[in-house]
Amino acid sequence: MNFLNRRHIYDRLASGIIAAGGFALIVIILGMMGFIIKQALPLWSGAELSTVSAIELAQDTNDKSAIKLIGQEEQREILFALTDSGAVRFMRTSDQKELQTFHIPLHKDEHIIHAMEAFASHRIACVTDQGRIIEAEIKFSSQFTGDHRSIIPELHILSVRTSSKTKTPVRGISYAVTASDAYVAVAKENTAYYYKSSDTVPSLVVTDAVIRSMAINPLREEIVLGLEDGHMERWDIRETNAPTRIESVAATAQNGIAVTALAYLIGDISLIVGDEEGRVSGWMEVKHTDGSKNFARIRDFDRHESSIQAITASWRNKCFVTADGRGVFKLFHSTSNRLLVEHKLSYAPSQLSYAPKADGLVFLSGEGRVENFALHNPHPESNWQTLFGEVWYESYDAPGYTWQSTGGTDDFEPKFSLIPLIFGTLKATLYAMLFAAPLAILGALYTSQFAHPRIRTIVKPTVEIMAALPSVVIGFIAGLWLAPLLKNVLIEFIAVITLLPLLIILFVLLFDKLPKKWTNPFRHGYEVFLMLPVLAISIWIGYMVGYWIETNMLGGDVQNWLYQTLGIRYDQRNSIIIGIAMAFAVMPIIFTITEDALSSVPKHLTSASLALGATRWQTAIKVVLPAASAAIFSAVMIGFGRAVGETMIVLMATGNTPIMDWSIFNGMRTLSANIAVEIPEAPEGGTLYRVLFLSGLLLFVITFVVNTLAEIVRQRLRKKYASM
Structure with a gap:
């Protein structure tokens, strides 16, 4: 009896502590929001x-x-x-x-x-x-x-x-x-x-x-x-x-x-x-x-x-x-x-x-x-x-959206348009998700459904460890090593990422057509190692094709050809660099959640699909993925939120130019990076100081809206596939 009473007391105590912690967290978040709003509101006050x-x-x-x-x-x-x-x-x-x-x-x-x-x-x-x-x-x-x-x-x-x-x-x-x-x-x-x-x-x-x-x-x-x-x-x-x-x-x-x-x-x-x-x-x-x-x-x-x-x-x-x-x-x-x-x-x-x-x-x-x-x-x-609107600034030929907080003279006209920063945030997030989401989801699908358990025990922890990499290190490597490297092999890189998926798909189709007596000796779950030489050959073919195009069709100077022919300027630290670098930061989050969701799909669903004659690939695409779609969508949205708030990678790996251009060959400036860049120059209580708080409020709002929409979609997907 005493044991039951103690357990009851412990349960109530634990419930109280958990409830108090959750309530305190809500109060802290609301307090932060209130403080940020208080700092930003004076921007609209009159004289x-x-x-x-x-x-x-x-x-x-x-x-x-x-x-x-x-x-x-x-x-x-x-x-x-x-x-x-x-x-x-x-x-x-x-x-x-x-x-x-x-x-x-x-x-x-x-x-x-x-x-x-x-x-x-x-x-x-x-x-x-x-x-x-x-x-x-x-x-x-x-x-x-x-x-x-x-x-x-x-x-x-x-x-x-x-x-x-x-x-x-x-x-x-x-x-x-x-x-x-x-x-x-x-x-x-x-x-x-x-x-x-x-x-x-x-x-x-x-x-x-x-x-x-x-x-x-x-x-x-x-x-x-x-x-x-x-x-x-x-x-x-x-x-x-x-x-x-x-x-x-x-x-x-x-x-x-x-x-x-x-x-x-x-x-x-x-x-x-x-x-x-x-x-x-x-x-x-x-x-x-x-x-x-x-x-x-x-x-x-x-x-x-x-x-x-x-x-x-x-x-x-x-x-x-x-x-x-x-x-x-x-x-x-x-x-x-x-x-x-x-x-x-x-x-x-x-x-x-x-x-x-x-x-x-x-x-x-x-x-x-x-x-x-x-x-x-x-x-x-x-x-x-x-x-948030177009303004016709001095010495400009037309109205536009411009961010330029400081100048070299006392008569400088401050330009505080947040539209280029919001645009830069969405642009960086988009390119990061284009790289990260497909790789993370397909990688999780392979690891959970096709890989041998021994490979899974190696791959999954390795990818999860990637999440521990400091973003400042990723940004440092991307800015000082990857950006100069990619400038010299730009066309080769584009050729590789274009041909690589095609050559891999071609290999898989050919492998599937081979006689069983040729493919049976390969142990189930280890077929991926056959892809290593194919991967190397595909990269070599793509590099050579890109080199030939650059030498014979583009005059050997891609940057000059882009500017002279298309009027496009190539910035060394551009959206491609951001997409690759931020993908390293976002991909482990999406991969881990997606892999756990795919592995948690009830075995009776996959067994029933296979028993009815479906292949493992058909089962993975038409049974496992729909069943785990709610969690996969949540993973993508969490990765989206991580990309929206990223600061150091964007700060170090792009030119931080607040422009509005979807071109992959130039950079951008994001809201979070702008806060990091401008805060040392912002006098307390000044307009720039308060605009930076408004930028932080916008990040809160963007994250809140995205998470809210994601939760609505997730709940609908969950209800749709709950009967499975």
């Missing part, structure tokens, strides 16, 4: 805008629009304002205290009428009512007194140019700088005159319509003019005093709608255009199939209800702010085409400034009121479109 302070600027004159320019330093602790009297005033944003005032030297009764701060620089240019153009630079330095840090502003005058004074009103100024040069342009009616750093006299650009807006591209040395008639003109200004009009394009919906604002984004490739009907669009130079290039509209943004008055671009990314005449401003991201923020001011801003670190905005009203906003905008470049 947050909050008011920091409002500053009333005392005016130096009775003119309420005397402030011509506002800006802020990198830490957003100091705000500066340029007035029409030439005063540059610096104020602390925390307590609105005026720190210091510098003066740009002006003549008596001379006033500044327009001013502009160069993009990504605290250099400013202003034009006066006496026709002078003055360039200056604002510098900020830090001083420490104990633990206290003070930011000290300075103003340096760089140049003063005098041009002829005319009665024609100045409509605007544009200013841009590079590391070695500076460009300033002033618009008057239908004429724009511009200077480079080395110029002493201006060069003139004359248009057919009134100029309403301007933008300088210092890298291309071009000026873009927005005209009152709705056109946009590009001028080449590389030659002093000899500007050349590149093209004129209709930038608005119809003629007569003026182009009121222009601004280049960081990198000087994308141009943002605003018109007097509130439309905002993105333009860039596009190359056509005939080799010609021209400016083309690549995207439209959310429309304002009134005329666009100003556009300012972020110094850090592809974000920009548009403001209209009703006081509405909107924050967009160009690549993702996202409207991140829309806010209504109580006034139409006369000036606006984007913080150097893209973490704040400053607006100035006509009455001298400055509103300072803090901006939290961590992931502007991510949305469903950029992650």
Whole structure:
């Protein structure tokens, strides 16, 4: 009785431990899923805008629009304002205290009428009512007194140019700088005159319509003019005093709608255009199939209800702010085409400034009121479109799916399309399964149904031991030994894998036709050893055929022939290498499960089939395989899941190029390999960091969906053949 009680207690204890373990496993998996989802969800969050302070600027004159320019330093602790009297005033944003005032030297009764701060620089240019153009630079330095840090502003005058004074009103100024040069342009009616750093006299650009807006591209040395008639003109200004009009394009919906604002984004490739009907669009130079290039509209943004008055671009990314005449401003991201923020001011801003670190905005009203906003905008470049849709990236000829997370310059446009990675994952898995599944299933069928028991006891453990091979070792061998070898014998390899099955089938058919007195001496189950010389001869024949084809038909250089004739580039680390290498990792799993399933088919089924006159091959194909089909399908799906999540083999044996091409002669990049490659470069909390978590979530989802479908199919197969 005591024994029965103890056994009952042990059974309940074991059941409790097993149940607790299973429950804990489910909780751990759900916890991992929850953590990954938590890390990926912020990719779809918008920007947050909050008011920091409002500053009333005392005016130096009775003119309420005397402030011509506002800006802020990198830490957003100091705000500066340029007035029409030439005063540059610096104020602390925390307590609105005026720190210091510098003066740009002006003549008596001379006033500044327009001013502009160069993009990504605290250099400013202003034009006066006496026709002078003055360039200056604002510098900020830090001083420490104990633990206290003070930011000290300075103003340096760089140049003063005098041009002829005319009665024609100045409509605007544009200013841009590079590391070695500076460009300033002033618009008057239908004429724009511009200077480079080395110029002493201006060069003139004359248009057919009134100029309403301007933008300088210092890298291309071009000026873009927005005209009152709705056109946009590009001028080449590389030659002093000899500007050349590149093209004129209709930038608005119809003629007569003026182009009121222009601004280049960081990198000087994308141009943002605003018109007097509130439309905002993105333009860039596009190359056509005939080799010609021209400016083309690549995207439209959310429309304002009134005329666009100003556009300012972020110094850090592809974000920009548009403001209209009703006081509405909107924050967009160009690549993702996202409207991140829309806010209504109580006034139409006369000036606006984007913080150097893209973490704040400053607006100035006509009455001298400055509103300072803090901006939290961590992931502007991510949305469903950029992650899973086609996007027209800068310098690309058409929209496409592209992954490129980093670049060599600060103005790089991140490309986070996951489609090439999903495609690469499926491509690698497909080629691995094409190699692994047939070999594993046919090998298991032979071992369980035809091989001698002594051969089975050798083959099955050997294949199972293959599963213990580290994937990094397989990838190392595939990348450093197999890939260079296959490059030299590519056609021979293709000929061998094509002829080998045919020659083996031919041998089997001939062997089956031989008289029994010739085949009986071979011990049952050991016939496979007859295949060894056939295998060697078949490989030799295939190699020689491939060598002859390569030498006599392909000019002795397969890679050159592929490119010259078919336009196909051959990558040394390609899909063939991945298929072979990953097959070594996947095949033991499929083989082991399949072999166990085939060996577990009830003996009465095979005995009955043989008793009815079926051959062993007919029995294996029509009885054993259907009976074990549910388990075989499960084995294939488990192998599929193993291939989907493989990292090191793909990482080491392919070029990791995120392209979408089914060709067997180039590589791919998979989701798992991408995580391994990119994680060292991903700052915590950044967009790349969260996209990698999203990649991990996709792997979870793919595996879950595949396993779920596999279980449904397995259950149906099990019910179908349960009666056997």
